[in-house]
Amino acid sequence: MKAQDHAVYDVIISGAGPVGLFLAGELALANCSVLILEKADNPHSPLKQFPFGMRGLSTPTIEALYRRGLLDELAVHKRLKTPHFNSPSVQGKPQPGGHFAGIQFNSTQIDTSQWTHRLPGATDAPFLMSEMAEMETVLARHAETLGVTIRRGLAVTEFQQNEEGVTVHTDGQSFTGKWLVGCDGSRSVVRKLGGFEFAGTEPEFTGYSTKVEIADPGKLGTGRIVTPTGMYLLSQADYVIIQDFDGGAFHNSQQPITREHVQEVLRRISNTDVTINALHIATTWTDRSRQATSYRNGRVLLAGDAAHIHSPLGGQGLNLGLGDAMNLGWKLAATIQQKAPEGLLNSYFTERYPIGAQVLDWSRAQVAIMRPNAAARALHAIIRDLLHTRDGATYFAGRIWGINNHYNNPGGGQPLTGHSVPNFEFEDGTKIGRHMHDGKGILLDLTMNASLKKLAGEYGGQIKYVSAKVKEQLGLHVVLIRPDGIIAWAADTDADTSELQKAAAKWFA
Ligand SMILES: Cc1cc2nc3c(=O)[nH]c(=O)nc-3n(C[C@H](O)[C@H](O)[C@H](O)COP(=O)(O)OP(=O)(O)OC[C@H]3O[C@@H](n4cnc5c(N)ncnc54)[C@H](O)[C@@H]3O)c2cc1C
Missing domain, CATH: 3.50.50.60 (FAD/NAD(P)-binding domain)
Structure with missing residues (x-):
C-alpha cells in the first residue's frame, strides 16, 4: 500500500x-x-x-x-572582469561571441547601435557561460x-x-x-x-562529449573544426566533442561508449591516426528535433x-x-x-x-549546412562570408544572444510591446530590474502623472506604481511591465488611460 x-x-x-x-x-x-x-x-x-x-x-x-x-x-x-557587451575586446584581443554551425564570430564585429531598444549595461554581458x-x-x-x-x-x-x-x-x-x-x-x-x-524530425548525427587522454593531441586542429565528414572540437587538452553523421544510429543503439569506438569515430572525422589512451567520461546526444x-x-x-x-x-x-x-x-x-x-x-x-x-x-539550419556533402559545404562557405560582415554578425548575435526575442503584439500599439523592458536607470543609480525581485507587474510612469498611481492601485496589489526620472527615456512616457519583464503596453506620448486600462485588463485581473 x-x-x-x-x-x-x-x-x-x-x-x-x-x-x-x-x-x-x-x-x-x-x-x-x-x-x-x-x-x-x-x-x-x-x-x-x-x-x-x-x-x-x-x-x-x-x-x-x-x-x-x-x-x-x-x-x-x-x-x-570585463563583460563582453561593454568591452568587445580585451587587451586588443577580440572576445568570442558565439558560433553558427561551428562558424565563430567575435564581439568586435557587432553593430550594437542596431539594437535601439537596448540600454547599454542593461545586464553586464549579453552572453555568459555558466555551469x-x-x-x-x-x-x-x-x-x-x-x-x-x-x-x-x-x-x-x-x-x-x-x-x-x-x-x-x-x-x-x-x-x-x-x-x-x-x-x-x-x-x-x-x-x-x-x-x-x-512532433518533429529524426536525427542526422550522433554527438559525443568526452573526457579523454590523448597520446598525440598535436595531430588534431585547434578550435571547432568542421570537416567533410562531421565536426570535432578539442578543448582543455582532454575534452573532445565530436559530431558524426550516422543518422543518430550509435546514440539510438544505446551501446556502451568504449575507448575504441570513440577513437575510431575521432580518427574518421578528423582524418588523422590520433590515439586515445583512456576514456574517462563520455555521453552522446543527437539532433532529434521535436x-x-x-x-x-x-x-x-x-x-x-x-x-x-x-x-x-x-x-x-x-x-x-x-x-x-x-x-x-x-x-x-x-x-x-x-x-x-x-x-x-x-x-x-x-x-x-x-x-x-x-x-x-535554428538548430536544423545549422545541421543542414554541416552535412557531409558538397551542397552543404557550399552553403557553409556562403554563411561564413555573411557572418563575417558587420550586418551578418549583428544578425547572428541578435538571434544567438536572444536580443531580438519578443512576443507578437497582435494589438499593434507602441512597437516595444512584447519586448523585454529596457533596464531603465533612475537618477539615484538604481535600475528597473532591481524593482522586479518580488515578481509583481510594474506601471512605470516616467512623467510623474499622479492619476496613473490610482489606476495601478485598482489591480489588488498585482501592479506596483513606480514613478521617477530616468537617465535615458528612449522616448517613452509610460510603460506597463508584466511580472516576467515583458512590456505589456507602452506610450510615447501622454498616456491614454483607456488604452492603458484595456492593456492592464488583458494581463491582470
Ligand atoms: C552537450 C549539451 C550541451 C548543451 N549546451 C547548452 C548551452 O550551451 N545552452 C543551453 O541553453 N542549453 C544547452 N544544452 C541543453 C540544456 O542542457 C537543456 O536544454 C536543459 O538542461 C533542460 O533543462 P530541463 O530542466 O528542462 O531538463 P533537465 O536538465 O533534463 O532536467 C530534468 C530533470 O528531471 C528529472 N526527471 C526525469 N524523469 C523524471 C521523473 N519521471 N520523475 C521525476 N524527475 C524526473 C531528471 O533527473 C532531471 O533532474 C545542452 C545540452 C547538451 C546535451
Whole structure:
C-alpha cells in the first residue's frame, strides 16, 4: 500500500532540473505551495560540472536571473572582469561571441547601435557561460528559501487528473496537487503519460562529449573544426566533442561508449591516426528535433526539454526552458489564485510555442549546412562570408544572444510591446530590474502623472506604481511591465488611460 502525503499542493513539478527549479521559485514568489519530485537521489553529476556542464546563457536568461536577484549568485558572473557587451575586446584581443554551425564570430564585429531598444549595461554581458551544477544549486537554494519542498529519489511513474486536481504517483508514494508541470527533461514521463503529441524530425548525427587522454593531441586542429565528414572540437587538452553523421544510429543503439569506438569515430572525422589512451567520461546526444503540439492538457503542463528537444548546437535549450518557466510561473500562479483574466494561461502556449519552433529551426539550419556533402559545404562557405560582415554578425548575435526575442503584439500599439523592458536607470543609480525581485507587474510612469498611481492601485496589489526620472527615456512616457519583464503596453506620448486600462485588463485581473 502506498504512503499518501495528505497535503494538497498548488503545483507539483516533476523534475528538479534548472527549468523545474526556476519555475518553482516563480510560483513560490507568488505565494503558491510547490512540491518538486526529482528522480535522481543525488543532484551532483560530473555531466553537470565543468567542462561537460558548461552552458551558454543568453540575454533573456541573464535578464531573468538578474530580475530575480540571482545573477550575482553565479560565481561565473563574479569572475567576469570585463563583460563582453561593454568591452568587445580585451587587451586588443577580440572576445568570442558565439558560433553558427561551428562558424565563430567575435564581439568586435557587432553593430550594437542596431539594437535601439537596448540600454547599454542593461545586464553586464549579453552572453555568459555558466555551469549547470552551480545554476541548479543557486536555483534550488532560492526555491527552498521561498518555501518549495524538493523530494529527491522519487520518480514520477503515473498520474491521474480530474477537474479539481492531479494525483501523482511515485514507486512508493502518492501526492495531490491542483496542477502538475512536467519539467522532467527530454524523456519526460509526464509528456508520455499525458497524451501529448511530440512532433518533429529524426536525427542526422550522433554527438559525443568526452573526457579523454590523448597520446598525440598535436595531430588534431585547434578550435571547432568542421570537416567533410562531421565536426570535432578539442578543448582543455582532454575534452573532445565530436559530431558524426550516422543518422543518430550509435546514440539510438544505446551501446556502451568504449575507448575504441570513440577513437575510431575521432580518427574518421578528423582524418588523422590520433590515439586515445583512456576514456574517462563520455555521453552522446543527437539532433532529434521535436516539440509538443500543445503545452497543456487539462491540469497538466509541460516546460523545458519536456516540451521541446533539439540539438545543442549554439546552446539554446536551457535558455528556451528558462524562458518557458519565466513565462508560465506568474500566469499559473494568477490562475490558481483566481486573479487571471480570461485566456491568461493559454497565452503560455501561444507565446512560447513560436519561440520554441524558431529554436528548433535554428538548430536544423545549422545541421543542414554541416552535412557531409558538397551542397552543404557550399552553403557553409556562403554563411561564413555573411557572418563575417558587420550586418551578418549583428544578425547572428541578435538571434544567438536572444536580443531580438519578443512576443507578437497582435494589438499593434507602441512597437516595444512584447519586448523585454529596457533596464531603465533612475537618477539615484538604481535600475528597473532591481524593482522586479518580488515578481509583481510594474506601471512605470516616467512623467510623474499622479492619476496613473490610482489606476495601478485598482489591480489588488498585482501592479506596483513606480514613478521617477530616468537617465535615458528612449522616448517613452509610460510603460506597463508584466511580472516576467515583458512590456505589456507602452506610450510615447501622454498616456491614454483607456488604452492603458484595456492593456492592464488583458494581463491582470
Ligand atoms: C552537450 C549539451 C550541451 C548543451 N549546451 C547548452 C548551452 O550551451 N545552452 C543551453 O541553453 N542549453 C544547452 N544544452 C541543453 C540544456 O542542457 C537543456 O536544454 C536543459 O538542461 C533542460 O533543462 P530541463 O530542466 O528542462 O531538463 P533537465 O536538465 O533534463 O532536467 C530534468 C530533470 O528531471 C528529472 N526527471 C526525469 N524523469 C523524471 C521523473 N519521471 N520523475 C521525476 N524527475 C524526473 C531528471 O533527473 C532531471 O533532474 C545542452 C545540452 C547538451 C546535451
